[in-house]
Amino acid sequence: MAQDTAPPRAEEHEPEVAVDTARGGLTGLSRLEIIGGLYLLVGVALAWLGVGLPADAIALQFGVGEIAPSLDLNPAVSVPVLAGLIAASGLVGILDRRLPRLAVPALVAGTVLVVPLVLIATLSQSGVPQTNVITLLGESLRLATPIALGALAGLFCERAGIINIGIEGMMLAGAGIGFVFYGLVGQAAGGWPLYAAVVVAVATGAMMAALHALMTITFRVDQIVSGVAINLLAIGITSFLRRQVIIPEGLGGGVTLPTIDLPGLSSLPVLGQLFTGRPIFLSMFVIFVLVQVTLFRSAWGLRVRSVGENAHASETLGIDVVKTRYQAVIIGGMLAGLGGAWFSLETVGTFDDVMTNGKGFIALAALIFGKWRPWPAFGGAVLFGFSEAFGARLQLLGAEVAGYPIPAQFLQSLPFVVTIIVLAGAIGRAVPPANVGKPYERSR
């Protein structure tokens, strides 16, 4: 490679465009061809297994009530059909050389088809072979809320060039301190203190982010180290507050933010369920649109992104790199704080130790899964939300394989496995913003 003679650091972040079509290794096959072959094999195997499923129809209901449509499917037919489609997508992947533009979309579609396939196959093994798809979807979206908000928090920081592995800590601090405020001010009675507590949670997230910004931007501390410290600090502060304040004062009545029906939309016949929810869940959709607009359609958003790609070039254009980075990191922290409020103030109505339970890290995965773009990251978040919702549903239904219940842990692990496969395969290399992780010093 010609760059090898250039100053070594220069090459580090060059986008490796040629990866997906490069042939190499022992097989002489491109990556897409290998993945296509795998999908073909898996699809054929699943189709063969699917034929053996019981032929009793399962019912997929869409919505509740009389007019709700219901889809009766015969697993012994529909599973092989879906598996056949997956195999076909693999075939398109293999024919990458002939159909160069179709391979990646086909493989992505094949990956998405795994979801209904698993749904139908597991339902056919359960005692109650019916489920409400809309409810499942709504629940997936609801559980995706903190992951999606956390991913947006990471998006702001990383697009500005600051790694943020402290999302978990910012969420946790928001959840804990927001709840303490609510408990002390509102005496756990609901009403306006609940909303004020959400504001406190957002402000807490902003303060944790400001600390991260101070450490990484002003003091140029390693960004990952600072993130690790933020996480520890949040665990320490919130657990400390729980033992010193929440438990002694007996805070925590389980009161949560109320459910809101969006007028008009929530009375729609089939999809109405999706427009009923609690405030943070509903605000998530608005926030996604706002983020998309500010980051990709405004001058400020362009500044944030340019600072994350090349701080020194931005500086020569008159952008205040330090100020822009501070702003982006703190806005990210506010979103993480809101995500934290989802746990304590919207869902549970109390605060437990480490109640964010690794969701901040999952959010980071969703962000990278979506290659640092808002909507694909949202898709990743929904995937994680779905698996959680589906795992919970399955335990209720009691699906069995070979006389043993399907372990919920397996289904919970499924999205993680899918993420690994997708990262290693169809999506290809996730290229972060070029200046991410690099401390910035004003030129003199």
Added chain:
Amino acid sequence: MSQAPRQGEQPPEGRGPADERRGAAALLETYHRLAPVTVPLYALLLALLVGAGVMLIAGANPFEAYGALFAGAFGNPERLVRTLVRSTPYVVAGIAVALAYRAGLFNIGVEGQLLIGGLTGVWVGTMSALAGTPAVLYVPLVLLAGALGGALWAGIPGVLKARTGAHEVIVTIMLNAIALRMVDWVVTSREPKILLDPDASTPRTPDIVPAGQLPDLVPGTAIPVGLLLAVAIAAGAWYLVSRSTLGFQIRTVGTNPSAARYAGMSVPRIIIVSMLISGAVAGIGGIIAVNAGDSAHLTPGLLRNVGFDGIAIALIARGNPLAVIPAALLWGSLLSGAPLMQVQADLSIDLVRVVQASVILFVAGDMIVRTLFRIRPERGAGGSPTPAATGWGAQT
């Protein structure tokens, strides 16, 4: 700063003002030179001050609380032993993180590798087919099983990173989540029963058979041989990184993959090998943690956060395997002293987490410490990112 007096320059008689100035400059030079030792100590001091601030807000007496914390960790031989036992898994977890860190890899997955290593070790250690194996064979076998389990779990992100460029941070986060659920299933599942001890009141595996357990270092005391093992691993890791050819390659790949490639090193191979070693160390750490204390079984929550704390410890030690030992001892002693502090000063044990986080911030942010204590900045500092942060974006 080349004011340090040389032998021949000493004035023949008396101590003139010029000489005094030179002596002061020499003292100052020594002060700066000692920075690698003094900066972490000052950082600890500052962190303790932050903790004291929190204590004052909570209405406790910091001197009393820190006294109790110290007494809880080192107050009598029994507590000292407990502190050492508590610190041992952190030493190993820290080394596992540090090894990958030197190769420019950020192994968040030590948490999962510890679990899988602990699981495979317990599996071999409770296998009925191996009953009756003498301890001389059985203990190494259990350790080997743990190392293989951990290496397997770390090898996945290593291979994926090297062959497809999949981000090791995300893959290891995913594998942590999977490991947690797999271990939870294997340990708690009743139908089918896999590794659950049916007689135990809480879900846990049966104990490793006595011949497979790590023996006590000194018979009669409760110090397990794991402590010695951890120190040996630290020494081995130091030798590997600083003195061996492979270590040189690992460090080169870590600081500058392009230069490594240009020099003819196989970057993918080094990435895979580094992850395998890191995971094997973590797996042994899992066995050591399982053997800590009186029992030798695995519970789903046993290794919770040990891997994540290992990251913090490796960062405090700046990736130096020998420096991991004092960092882990600090970590373990804070944790093992905390219960006494809770009883005597009526402060939640979680306070030590605040102190721990502050230690990391001040050690990492040595610019703060150096400004406060007027120590000159490190040569070559400013501009060049440390290995942890480059590990995020560098795609090899």
